Amino acid sequence: xxxxxVKTYIVGNGWKNWVxxxxxxxxxxxxxxxxxxxxxxxxVEAAVHELKPYVIGKDPFDVENHSLSMFRDVFSDGGQxxxxxxxxxxxxxxDIMGKSLGQPVYKLLGGKCHDHLRVYANGxxxxxxxxxxxxxxxxxxxxxxxxxxxxxxPFGSAWKAVDRQDFSxxxxxxxxxxxxxxxxxxxxxxGHNRFSVHTALRFAEEMAPYEPTWFEAxxxxxxxxxxxxxxxxxxxxxxxxxxxxxxxxxxxxxAHNQVHIIQLEPQFMGLTAAKQVAGMVxxxxxxxxxxxxxxxxxxxxxxxxxxxTPNFFIHEIFDDFNxxxxxxxxxxxxxxxxxxxxxxxxxxxGTDLNLDEIEKHPYxxxxxxxxxxxxxxxxxxxxxxx
Numbered sequence: 407x408x409x410x411x412v413k414t415y416i417v418g419n420g421w422k423n424w425v426x427x428x429x430x431x432x433x434x435x436x437x438x439x440x441x442x443x444x445x446x447x448x449x450v451e452a453a454v455h456e457l458k459p460y461v462i463g464k465d466p467f468d469v470e471n472h473s474l475s476m477f478r479d480v481f482s483d484g485g486q487x488x489x490x491x492x493x494x495x496x497x498x499x500x501d502i503m504g505k506s507l508g509q510p511v512y513k514l515l516g517g518k519c520h521d522h523l524r525v526y527a528n529g530x531x532x533x534x535x536x537x538x539x540x541x542x543x544x545x546x547x548x549x550x551x552x553x554x555x556x557x558x559x560p561f562g563s564a565w566k567a568v569d570r571q572d573f574s575x576x577x578x579x580x581x582x583x584x585x586x587x588x589x590x591x592x593x594x595x596x597g598h599n600r601f602s603v604h605t606a607l608r609f610a611e612e613m614a615p616y617e618p619t620w621f622e623a624x625x626x627x628x629x630x631x632x633x634x635x636x637x638x639x640x641x642x643x644x645x646x647x648x649x650x651x652x653x654x655x656x657x658x659x660x661a662h663n664q665v666h667i668i669q670l671e672p673q674f675m676g677l678t679a680a681k682q683v684a685g686m687v688x689x690x691x692x693x694x695x696x697x698x699x700x701x702x703x704x705x706x707x708x709x710x711x712x713x714x715t716p717n718f719f720i721h722e723i724f725d726d727f728n729x730x731x732x733x734x735x736x737x738x739x740x741x742x743x744x745x746x747x748x749x750x751x752x753x754x755x756g757t758d759l760n761l762d763e764i765e766k767h768p769y770x771x772x773x774x775x776x777x778x779x780x781x782x783x784x785x786x787x788x789x790x791x792x
Contacts, residue, residue: 407506408432409466412458412495414441414451415759416769417701417735419728421785423447423773424701424735426759427454427494429502431466437501438759440673440707441494442700443486445774453484453491466499467506473676477652489651489674496676497707497755504754511707511754515681515714522748523712524720526555526594528699529727532784536562536575538582545586552744555592555619555720558583561609563780566602577612584616592720593617595642597624598777599649603635610640620645620667630658637664648697651675656683666692667719672711673697673704684715693719702736706755709740713749721747734763 410432417424425447427439443450457476464472476492484491504511512518527548534540541558548556560579564572584593595618597606606624613621621642625632627649637644645667650656651674659665668687672680684694694717698708702725712718725733726742733739738757740747750756772787779788 407435407465407467407502409461409464409499412454412461412498414454414494415761415764416447416451417764418767418770418773419701419732420773420787421775422700423769425450425454425490425494426701426703426764427498428759429461429466429495429498431502433506435502435505437466437498437503437505437754438703438757439494439497439499439501440701440703441490442673442704443490446487446490447769447773450487450490450494453487454494457488457491457495461495461499466502469496469499469503470678472496472499473678486649486651486674489676493673493676496678497673497703500677501754508753510710510749510751510756511677512710512713512749515677515710518713519716520713520718522746523709523718524554524746525723525742526557526592526720527551527553527726528557528596528722529724529785530556531558532727536579536783538578541579542582542586545583549587549591551726552742554590554745555594556583556587557594557596557622557722559596559598559783561597561600563778563782564600565778566600567605573608573612576609580613580616580618589617592619594619594622594645596622599623599626601625603632606636607639610636610642614641618642622646622669623648630655630662633659634662634664637662643667645669645695647671648699649674653679653683653686656686660686660690660692663690666690668692668694669697670694671697672707673700677707677711680711681715684711684717688717693717695719695722698722699724702732702739703755703757705740706736706757709747709749710755723747731763731767734760736760 411430425441647669696708
């Protein structure tokens with residue numbers, strides 16, 4: 407079997423343009439992948455086509471060699487852009503392998519370690535005002551849907567430092583969510599790389615009485631030493647890793663043995679490397695909670711990885727809180743039941759692109775999350791960039 411073509415499709419989802427990849431073969435089989443990256447839809451699409459010559463004429467089963475070639479042989483550090491493009495092609499190769507063998511991808515990754523996956527809700531806090539009363543009501547609705555864990559960013563558009571009023575409001579929002587969901591539900595606090603070490607530690611100390619399961623990405627990822635400093639001193643467990651795109655970055659983070667909840671992003675490094683990172687995390691007695699905040703295929707890919715990973719912790723899900731039409735982008739999507747998902751035994755990813763639905767939602771430049779603007783959490787298209 408040989409790869410004959412690589413095609414791309416962009417879906418104009420309001421809060422992030424979703425980039426999909428389709429790899430075709432000379433035997434009529436095709437596979438699908440995803441290469442979404444916030445605010446870089448067209449850029450990643452171009453990168454996919456620039457990596458395309460590395461796989462044309464090659465056997466899709468040689469997936470590890472393809473991943474190495476698309477990362478090493480370019481001889482440039484394209485960061486998340488290169489990683490997303492690489493992943494889109496590589497994911498599609500895994501799909502082809504599964505279809506060819508009549509097996510779901512998780513079987514190719516080592517088989518089933520978990521019959522079902524516990525999930526946490528994200529993207530649920532998009533309506534109304536940023537007040538404790540509103541967050542209380544929205545969190546109650548999430549629990550009523552059967553979720554036993556939920557994540558949110560209570561920090562508005564904060565960056566590095568905050569004034570007393572904003573500091574107090576963020577803690578009040580955390581308190582309101584804990585009050586709404588009770589003591590038996592996991593509350594996960596998202597930091598979005600916002601703070602200095604000092605500010606992050608102040609927040610960690612003040613949120614600790616509300617017992618968050620983790621404080622995610624409290625400081626920018628570029629300085630591993632800053633993340634380690636926060637992890638050492640924080641009374642709340644620190645989770646991070648979604649920004650990294652190669653094994654070496656995780657090796658540096660893990661070497662300090664301070665962060666034990668690792669949120670690797672398979673879509674920035676490919677599934678081959680992601681499985682290897684999961685093993686590295688296990689060697690440091692840690693758990694994985696992959697970042698799954700891109701499009702619906704990313705969520706399925708993460709579910710296959712999680713199903714086949716012994717040290718899986720919890721799965722991120724946005725799907726229940728997207729626009730209704732987004733469920734039609736794929737022929738089969740994940741379904742949350744009582745706070746859990748369970749994969750089918752359909753071959754490959756168990757789904758395909760619905761090109762008719764994709765055609766209805768073209769790319770829009772304003773579709774991205776402006777995380778440092780007031781009201782970003784409403785996930786509305788950005789009309790004014792400046």
